[in-house]
Amino acid sequence: MPHLAVERWARSSDFGPDDPIVLTVEGTHGLLIHAVTKAAAERGARAGARLTDARALDPSLVAVPADPQGDAALVQRLARWAGRWSPLVEMDGEDGLRLDVTGVAHLFGGEPGLVRDIRHRFAKTGLTSRVAVAPTAAAAWALSRHAPCICGPEVAARVAPLHVSALQLDPGIVRTLERLGLKTVAALIGVPRLALARRFRGAEDVVEALDRALGRKPEPLTAIGTDPPPRALLKLEEPATHPEAASQALERLIPAFVRELEDRRLGARRLSLTGYRVDGSVAVASVATAIPSREPRHLQRLLADKAATLNPEFGFDAFALSAEWTEDLGAAQESLVEEPSGTRELARLVDRLTVKLGPRAVQRPQAVESYLPERASGWISALAKTEPVALPSAQRPQRLLDRPEAIDVIYATPEGMPRRFMWRRAIHDIARVEGPERIAPEWWRQPSSARLRDYYRVEDADGRRYWIYREGLIGDGRGGLPAWFIHGLFG
Amino acid sequence: MAEGLSLVAGDESRAAYSPAPGAAPGAPLPGARWPLPAPPGPTLSELFAASPRDAGWVGFLLAQAKRSKPLLWVQERMAILESGRIYPPGLGSMELIHVEARDARAALWAMEEGLRCSGLSGVIGELWGDPQVLDFTATRRLAVAAERSHVPCWLVRLGGTANLSGARMRWRIASGPSIANPFDTRAPGASAWDAELFRARGAPPGHWAIAHEADSFHLVAAPGGGALGEVERLRA
Numbered sequence: 219m220p221h222l223a224v225e226r227w228a229r230s231s232d233f234g235p236d237d238p239i240v241l242t243v244e245g246t247h248g249l250l251i252h253a254v255t256k257a258a259a260e261r262g263a264r265a266g267a268r269l270t271d272a273r274a275l276d277p278s279l280v281a282v283p284a285d286p287q288g289d290a291a292l293v294q295r296l297a298r299w300a301g302r303w304s305p306l307v308e309m310d311g312e313d314g315l316r317l318d319v320t321g322v323a324h325l326f327g328g329e330p331g332l333v334r335d336i337r338h339r340f341a342k343t344g345l346t347s348r349v350a351v352a353p354t355a356a357a358a359w360a361l362s363r364h365a366p367c368i369c370g371p372e373v374a375a376r377v378a379p380l381h382v383s384a385l386q387l388d389p390g391i392v393r394t395l396e397r398l399g400l401k402t403v404a405a406l407i408g409v410p411r412l413a414l415a416r417r418f419r420g421a422e423d424v425v426e427a428l429d430r431a432l433g434r435k436p437e438p439l440t441a442i443g444t445d446p447p448p449r450a451l452l453k454l455e456e457p458a459t460h461p462e463a464a465s466q467a468l469e470r471l472i473p474a475f476v477r478e479l480e481d482r483r484l485g486a487r488r489l490s491l492t493g494y495r496v497d498g499s500v501a502v503a504s505v506a507t508a509i510p511s512r513e514p515r516h517l518q519r520l521l522a523d524k525a526a527t528l529n530p531e532f533g534f535d536a537f538a539l540s541a542e543w544t545e546d547l548g549a550a551q552e553s554l555v556e557e558p559s560g561t562r563e564l565a566r567l568v569d570r571l572t573v574k575l576g577p578r579a580v581q582r583p584q585a586v587e588s589y590l591p592e593r594a595s596g597w598i599s600a601l602a603k604t605e606p607v608a609l610p611s612a613q614r615p616q617r618l619l620d621r622p623e624a625i626d627v628i629y630a631t632p633e634g635m636p637r638r639f640m641w642r643r644a645i646h647d648i649a650r651v652e653g654p655e656r657i658a659p660e661w662w663r664q665p666s667s668a669r670l671r672d673y674y675r676v677e678d679a680d681g682r683r684y685w686i687y688r689e690g691l692i693g694d695g696r697g698g699l700p701a702w703f704i705h706g707l708f709g
Numbered sequence: 710m711a712e713g714l715s716l717v718a719g720d721e722s723r724a725a726y727s728p729a730p731g732a733a734p735g736a737p738l739p740g741a742r743w744p745l746p747a748p749p750g751p752t753l754s755e756l757f758a759a760s761p762r763d764a765g766w767v768g769f770l771l772a773q774a775k776r777s778k779p780l781l782w783v784q785e786r787m788a789i790l791e792s793g794r795i796y797p798p799g800l801g802s803m804e805l806i807h808v809e810a811r812d813a814r815a816a817l818w819a820m821e822e823g824l825r826c827s828g829l830s831g832v833i834g835e836l837w838g839d840p841q842v843l844d845f846t847a848t849r850r851l852a853v854a855a856e857r858s859h860v861p862c863w864l865v866r867l868g869g870t871a872n873l874s875g876a877r878m879r880w881r882i883a884s885g886p887s888i889a890n891p892f893d894t895r896a897p898g899a900s901a902w903d904a905e906l907f908r909a910r911g912a913p914p915g916h917w918a919i920a921h922e923a924d925s926f927h928l929v930a931a932p933g934g935g936a937l938g939e940v941e942r943l944r945a
Contacts, residue, residue: 563827566826567781567823571823574815575811579811581807582806583805591796616767616796617794618799619794620794641762642762650890651896652893652897676897677897680884681884681901682764682884707763708768708900709768
């Protein structure tokens with residue numbers, strides 16, 4: 219996308235295409251030109267030059283600050299959107315995308331069809347794109363920037379007429395090569411390898427750049443995955459703006475998706491429905507499951523609510539359903555008579571609750587090895603697995619207040635039994651009491667000012683039982699008088 | 710259901726400490742093992758806590774809950790704020806799924822979803838006050854769902870009033886003075902409850918003071934179980 223910055227800016231402004239606009243960034247010595255419109259380019263402004271120099275050539279230039287972060291965000295959004303063509307997409311520099319189209323092109327009518335589709339869809343979003351297909355990533359980079367074409371096995375012939383800067387070399391090395399008279403890649407290929415290797419060593423390895431472009435050296439994509447995730451794709455003839463489009467697409471995608479999971483003996487743990495919009499943005503709905511599943515009705519039910527909330531805006535023209543996290547799942551029949559077993563039923567229940575109420579609202583207890591009561595009972599999402607932890611076997615209340623509440627207590631100072639306390643404006647006379655159970659602060663975690671707690675199990679005149687504690691001792695040097703709190707309720 | 714419940718004081722008795730003097734002949738004797746009035750199958754029971762600051766009903770409920778399968782425990786946010794979040798170390802060993810519901814509507818939805826799942830041993834839902842969504846239809850739906858899937862359901866009402874409801878059993882539970890502690894007379898002992906069954910299908914309503922046999926000590930509540938009486942019985 220050679221004119222990304224300018225085109226993105228032009229989309230959100232009301233200047234005409236013929237105005238001489240330059241986008242500027244702060245440089246070490248004043249403003250630098252980041253990108254230029256066509257009109258500005260004709261007047262001598264070019265990217266990389268200083269604004270003052272360009273102004274000297276033509277004072278009518280209009281300077282607007284550039285937004286490189288916004289541009290990067292757009293490229294990232296476009297990278298996700300480009301997932302419609304290939305599951306492996308990588309951002310390439312500031313203005314490029316790299317797609318691994320191995321085994322993908324035939325879905326779009328061969329490589330010419332793919333290139334046409336890409337160019338067409340980018341043009342629809344108002345962005346100029348230069349597309350090249352090549353057997354090596356470096357060659358594709360070079361061709362897309364210098365001579366967009368579809369390149370078969372004849373890489374060397376295609377790359378040869380290009381300027382040496384197409385090899386992704388440092389500008390310094392490019393200058394050196396130019397001074398040596400090696401202006402094109404062809405000239406460079408002509409030089410004996412040994413001589414080149416001797417002249418350019420270490421980081422400025424020209425031989426290596428050459429090898430990468432010509433495919434003599436592998437250059438793996440960083441986004442490469444061992445196995446592409448299970449995925450089902452649905453392309454629409456016309457953009458759908460109907461709010462129910464996503465739900466209907468889901469219904470159509472699920473059978474194919476489940477078939478792929480079945481073939482690969484996988485069950486989905488996390489899956490997402492992606493809607494590709496015509497304007498180059500995407501909408502994603504994701505859900506997670508507690509145990510791997512590939513049961514069509516269950517998956518459909520999980521995703522249906524979320525799919526309905528996807529906003530089509532200017533319309534969806536493609537949908538993909540993919541599983542980002544899968545686990546092995548053999549072909550299993552639970553029993554001869556169709557009766558669902560407990561664990562599977564339970565996992566489905568957890569899925570449904572989590573999807574609707576959120577993962578933080580549906581939890582399982584996960585004990586933590588600690589004597590501090592509020593720490594000992596951790597909660598984790600019900601989707602995760604719990605591990606057994608041994609806990610101190612002291613008597614604990616059935617309910618714990620999220621935050622201990624301060625109470626007023628009449629007690630025999632300094633460390634006597636409580637007699638009466640007031641909690642939430644009501645007085646409780648203590649009839650029976652047991653304690654104290656002393657719990658020291660965890661000095662390795664808490665600040666040194668943390669005070670110890672003496673817990674009492676108390677029963678009031680009505681038989682209601684509470685867990686109250688006195689924080690601190692008189693004269694422990696960590697604050698004033700001890701304070702009392704109520705922490706739990708017994709059943 | 711709840712074989713271990715024992716009676717501290719008899720039928721229609723309000724005081725746990727004095728056995729009813731004119732108890733009808735044939736009425737269960739205090740201290741005897743006593744079966745809790747139970748519906749024929751798993752269904753919806755409604756439990757009214759005597760006060761939001763009284764958690765006695767939790768013990769009463771846990772004494773009845775089966776622990777073979779996981780339990781779904783739904784708490785409305787307001788119930789958590791007012792009377793605390795359930796605390797697993799105090800509940801004994803059981804598998805548990807806890808749901809913190811934003812409001813009564815979400816809580817009722819979660820309960821109904823749970824009742825459709827046969828992998829649960831029970832569903833407990835705590836609601837605060839008298840929410841508008843909790844009407845006769847809502848409770849009736851829960852009751853039908855519980856009976857269809859054979860999963861018992863307890864609807865706990867904190868600070869609510871007993872309005873029209875489709876629940877088959879309706880209890881009002883308050884904590885009672887606990888059974889004497891055999892090791893320390895000044896300490897609280899095993900819990901006892903003042904339980905009133907004010908509406909039940911297929912069982913007469915009643916009012917009892919009951920206790921549950923403690924699992925680890927195997928002590929049965931004594932007749933007229935005052936602190937002193939209990940100690941004397943142990944010495945004898």
